[in-house]
Amino acid sequence: MGDRWHIDVDRSLCIGSGMCVSTAPGGFCLDAARQSHSVEAEADAGEPLLLAAEGCPVEAITITVVGSGEPVFPPEE
Template identity: 75%
Template structure:
């Protein structure tokens, strides 16, 4: 069984660039105010979601392991 992730978007930081939707259309949607929302806040780990988080120009997306809360992105320093 693979890892499960908790995906969150800080809508106070999100600028609505849409990069997350471009990288992971199955993972994110933009609302009428162009704020990003994860389609499934708890989801199986997958590369498009990680790519979307890494590509967010303001780092509004965080991903943590659902079981432990350990940071997947952004990585802990």
């Protein structure tokens, strides 16, 4: 069984570019205000979700491992 990730979008940073939706369409959607949010608060770990977080132009997406809280993105420095 693989990791589960907690996906969070900081709506105060989100500019509604839609990059996350195009990169991981099953993981993110835009609401009526063009603000992104994750479709599910927790999801199976997967490359599309990570690519969406990495590609966010304002770094509004954070991903942590469910249970441990270990950061996936952005990584700890």
